[in-house]
Amino acid sequence: MNTPREVVSWSDLSSAIQTNPNRTRRPALKQGISIPTLASLSWLPSWSEDTTCTVPDVVSFVLWARDPLYRATTASGRRTMEMEEAQALLLTLEASWKSHNGRARGWVRKHIEEDLRGRAGGGEPVADFWSTGREKKRAALLIDYVCIVRNLRVAVWWPASNSVTIFPMTGGQGDVWQLNGDSGRMLVSDRKFNVSAAAASTLLMSGVGISWVPPASVSSTQTMAELTTALAQYGVSCPKGKADAWRSLQWQRLLASLNGATNGVYAEDEAQA
Secondary structure, three states: OOOOOOOOOOHHHHHHHHHOOOOOOOOOOOOOOOOOOOOOOOOEEOOEEEEEEOOOOOHHHHHHHHOOHHOOOHHHHHHHHHHHHHHHHHHOOHHHHHOHHHHOOOOHHHHHHHHOOOOOOOOOOOOHHHHHHHOOOHHHHHHHHHHOOOOOOEEEHHHOOOEEEEEEOOOOOOOOOEOOOOOOEEEEEEEEEEEHHHHHHHHHHOOOOEEEEOOOOOOOOHHHHHHHHHHHOOOOOOOOHHHHHHHHHHHHHHHHOOOOOOOHHHHHHHHHO
């Protein structure tokens, strides 16, 4: 048999609340809790690592940069979003190949399909993905493809290797996000995770003991004569050594891209890649 519940009127309840001597007392904060202070990086002054979320590969980077929900959701939620993003990147591959001149950029459709299919099926990100992107042409081309399709730029810093590069080196759009390729964490300065394209080259040169290097996806097959001609179109004299001349050309191409160049000099140079 159920016992009838006693009904308490709102006036009685309100009166009880008002007579409670502890009604204005708030829970005490646990001692020792404080907001962590991000320490400035020794190799990039005024910048710090965001330790709230790891960005293990280029698929996760796209979501981190474009969808605030990705940063706030659970690990399983992020994995679902990564699968959906990889599937979307696969679906647009053919159209993107045509619209962005994939052949000139060196994209290999078979490799891109294979690399994205694993992520689209729920697979784990490749271990040390960003380090692989520094060393391997295939990984660098995947980063190039995804960044071009999603209109993103990212500077990847590898302090352990004293190097930094920007993906994509040419043809990119928008501001330049900053990422530590050794730890897979985004970099932040003054509550911002990116810099304008115009300011990016200055930031690249501000790393302590760190030098800019072209992405592993960039062609290095030009002859010395071709390098000399290409540099002359930028109004730059050609260094004596072929390696220095090639690196100088890639730097000029990067600067042109960051400055939004779309003239014939840039177009012809791009076609050689």
